[in-house]
Amino acid sequence: MTFKIGLLGFGVVGTGTAKILLDPFGRHPVLKEITIGRVGVRTLDKPREIELSPHLLTTDLESIVTDPEIDIIVELLGGLEPARSLILKAIASGKHVVTANKAVIARFGDEIYAKANEKGVYVLLEAAVGGGIPVIKPLKQSLGANRISSIMGIVNGTTNYILTEMSQKGADFSEVLAKAQELGYAEADPTADVDGFDAADKIAILASLGFGGRVKREDVYCEGIRQVSAVDIAYADRLGFVIKLLAIAKDTVKEDSDTLELRVHPTLVPKIHPLANANGVYNAILVEGEPLGQVMFYGPGAGGGPTASAVVSDVMNIVGILKSSGKTKELDPLLSCIHQHYCQIAPMESLSTRFYARFLCRDVPGVIGHLGMAFGDHGVSLESVVQIGIRGDLAEIVVVTHDVREGNFRNALVAIDSLEAIDSIPSILRVL
Ligand SMILES: NC(=O)C1=CN([C@@H]2O[C@H](COP(=O)(O)OP(=O)(O)OC[C@H]3O[C@@H](n4cnc5c(N)ncnc54)[C@H](OP(=O)(O)O)[C@@H]3O)[C@@H](O)[C@H]2O)C=CC1
Ligand SMILES: N[C@@H](CC=O)C(=O)O
Ligand code: NA
Numbered sequence: 001m002t003f004k005i006g007l008l009g010f011g012v013v014g015t016g017t018a019k020i021l022l023d024p025f026g027r028h029p030v031l032k033e034i035t036i037g038r039v040g041v042r043t044l045d046k047p048r049e050i051e052l053s054p055h056l057l058t059t060d061l062e063s064i065v066t067d068p069e070i071d072i073i074v075e076l077l078g079g080l081e082p083a084r085s086l087i088l089k090a091i092a093s094g095k096h097v098v099t100a101n102k103a104v105i106a107r108f109g110d111e112i113y114a115k116a117n118e119k120g121v122y123v124l125l126e127a128a129v130g131g132g133i134p135v136i137k138p139l140k141q142s143l144g145a146n147r148i149s150s151i152m153g154i155v156n157g158t159t160n161y162i163l164t165e166m167s168q169k170g171a172d173f174s175e176v177l178a179k180a181q182e183l184g185y186a187e188a189d190p191t192a193d194v195d196g197f198d199a200a201d202k203i204a205i206l207a208s209l210g211f212g213g214r215v216k217r218e219d220v221y222c223e224g225i226r227q228v229s230a231v232d233i234a235y236a237d238r239l240g241f242v243i244k245l246l247a248i249a250k251d252t253v254k255e256d257s258d259t260l261e262l263r264v265h266p267t268l269v270p271k272i273h274p275l276a277n278a279n280g281v282y283n284a285i286l287v288e289g290e291p292l293g294q295v296m297f298y299g300p301g302a303g304g305g306p307t308a309s310a311v312v313s314d315v316m317n318i319v320g321i322l323k324s325s326g327k328t329k330e331l332d333p334l335l336s337c338i339h340q341h342y343c344q345i346a347p348m349e350s351l352s353t354r355f356y357a358r359f360l361c362r363d364v365p366g367v368i369g370h371l372g373m374a375f376g377d378h379g380v381s382l383e384s385v386v387q388i389g390i391r392g393d394l395a396e397i398v399v400v401t402h403d404v405r406e407g408n409f410r411n412a413l414v415a416i417d418s419l420e421a422i423d424s425i426p427s428i429l430r431v432l
Contacts, residue, residue, distance in 0.1 A: 003319050004037035006064040006095075008086060009076035010057075012184035013100055013127065014039070015049050016308030017074060022050070030316050030323075038064045040077075065090035072318055074311060075099040078188050084108050087123070091115045096322075098314040100127035100307055103192070106201035106217045109208070113337035122321070122335055124314035129202045130155060130283045132306025133299040134313070139209040139287070141334050146289030148210040150250045153285030154278050155202040157302030158186045158193035159225050159245045163266075164279040167233045167242060185281055185302040195224035196245060196264040203247035207262055210287065211251060213343035215262065221348050223265040232358065232427050235388065235398050239356075241268035242276045243429065252346055259346040268356050268400075268431040275432075349407035354383065354431035356400050359416070360423040363395040367421040371397065374419065378412035380404045394423050400431055 005021075007014055018039075024031035039052060040061035058064065065073055065086050073090040075097060077083045083104050090097050092115065099105065105112065105125055116123045126136045130153075139148075154160050158180045165171040165179075177194065180186045185193075192198045200220040208215045225245050236243050243266055250261040269276045274296055278284035283301025288294050300306035321332065361367045368385055375382055381402045389396040401409065416422055 001033055001323065003034050003071045003322065004069055005034060005072045005074050005315060006037050006067060006070040006090075007039045007074050007076065008061055008064065008083075009078070010039050010041045010048065011076065011078075012304040013307045013311060014076040016304030017076065017311045018050055018052070019305070020308055020312045028316060030319055031312070034315060034319060037070045038067060040064050061086055062089065065095065066093045070095060071322065072096045072098060072315055074315065075101055076311070077101070078103070080104055080107065084112070087112055088115060091119050091121055091123070094119060094121060096121045096318045097123045098127075098311055098318070099123065099125050100311055101125075102128040102198065102201040102205060106204040109205070109337070110214055117331065117336060120331060122318055122331065123337070124317060124335065125205070126314045127307045127310035129205055130285055130297060130299070131157060131301040131303065132309045133283055133285070133297045133301065134310070135206070135285050135297045136209065137313075137317075138297065139206065143287065143289060143292065143295070144334065146292045148251070148287065148289040150248075150288040151203070151206050151210045151285065152246060152248045152250070152275070153297075154244050154275060154283050155206075155247045155285065155301065156193055156196075156199040156245055157281040157283060157300070158190065159196075159199070160278065160283065160301070161185060161281045162194075163225060163228065163233075163243055163245065166228075166230060167237065168279070170230065180281075183281070184304050194226060196222045197224075199245055199247045199264045203249050203262065203264060206247075206285070207249035207260060207343065208339060210249065211260060211343055212339060213341050214339050215260075215343050215345075219262060219345040221263040221265070225266050227427060228266050228429070229427065232356075232429065235358065236268050236356070238388070239268070239384070239386070239398070239400065240271055241431070242271055243267070244269045244275060244278075246275070246432070259344045261351055262345050263348065263351075266429055268429055270432065273432060349405070349410070351406045352403045353406065354401055354403055355409050356398065356427070356429045356431050357413070357425060358427040359397045359399070359425055360391060360394040361397055361421050362423060363390070363393070364421050367395065368397065370419050370421055371399065371416060374415045375399075375401070375412050378415065379408045380412045
């Protein structure tokens with residue numbers, strides 16, 4: 001029996017996927033039953049890493065998703081449109097879909113899964129989060145017996161690569177970003193990586209799976225890494241931290257409410273924390289549940305080969321189902337999406353966390369006292385105050401707070417900003 005896939009996109013991940021499918025030796029035997037039926041691209045005459053028979057390539061992507069010969073559509077285009085419309089058309093044509101497109105799923109997952117359930121087809125997305133790391137299927141299946149309380153991790157390879165190079169080699173932000181683009185890690189528009197949008201898409205998907213409800217993408221609080229400077233990386237290092245872009249989804253179940261914290265932001269992570277040692281393009285996702293406790297998923301979070309590994313595993317899963325149960329409309333609840341309600345998201349002001357803040361102050365007597373008083377007036381207690389340097393004619397003071405309600409901390413900053421002795425507040429970062 002042979003199963004035909006229609007590949008939408010033949011870029012970094014599309015090429016990686018074709019490489020695996022065209023070279024099945026030594027891999028799972030089911031791969032020998034999967035062939036590439038058609039490949040959709042934007043430009044026909046572009047030089048390609050793999051030579052495909054020219055009749056396979058087309059710019060008419062609609063004809064692929066409606067082709068009766070194709071069993072599974074693999075969407076590796078990126079971006080919202082035409083990806084969303086093509087996925088919906090593929091579903092309407094009764095095709096199963098595999099996608100690496102977290103942007104589309106995080107925004108249009110409701111619509112896509114509602115149609116897929118109606119049609120009795122699967123939409124699998126292992127490659128969409130953590131690249132090659134198996135995390136979607138484990139969350140859906142292997143951890144299904146657990147009550148998940150927290151999912152926290154580094155889910156963007158590009159920014160982790162940038163932060164690692166900046167901290168370990170003192171590299172310049174824009175040079176490292178260009179290198180990440182060259183290596184095929186970054187999104188077509190790398191703003192999605194740098195400003196945290198890609199990580200926000202991914203944590204929305206993970207939260208939905210882990211906490212069993214739909215998540216509105218716009219509910220994810222999101223800060224990227226643009227404001228992380230070499231100065232802060234150096235201070236963090238001296239204080240025993242590394243700076244990572246963390247994506248966090250945490251259940252804040254109380255007696256009378258069940259809300260989620262959902263946020264992406266650069267974070268000072270203690271060097272001894274398991275997430276602190278995921279460097280370069282590696283991602284790490286720490287999941288906590290009852291009764292399991294903690295489990296961490298770790299591996300290459302981007303790149304053609306690793307991401308293709310996840311894409312092909314999804315294709316194989318669908319082929320396995322098609323082989324064993326035929327074209328039944330009854331979907332396996334452990335692979336399909338069954339959520340109906342929306343998760344409630346806690347407002348940021350109500351969250352409690354530690355903060356790191358760097359102040360530039362006029363070097364006048366008593367400035368640390370003024371700072372401490374202003375924090376104290378707003379119920380913010382300080383874990384450490386370090387007056388480390390002089391920058392020009394200004395003193396640089398770094399503080400780390402104890403856990404504090406975000407709203408209280410922000411109010412304290414407003415008061416501090418108006419102090420005579422304060423020149424500016426160049427950085428505010430959260431601390432794990
Ligand atoms: N790169 C990575 O490490 C990872 C990527 N992903 C996701 O995988 C997906 C693909 O990413 P990647 O392979 O890096 O992207 P690329 O930009 O390398 O490839 C995109 C491919 O899609 C084709 N394409 C794009 N838009 C159109 C269009 N409108 N019509 C026809 N063809 C189109 C391009 O055609 P042409 O070749 O002619 O330009 C190209 O072949 C994205 O959703 C991304 O978020 C997920 C995990 C990791
Ligand atoms: N641009 C993304 C690619 C994988 O999802 C990243 O850098 O993680
Ligand atoms: Na994955």
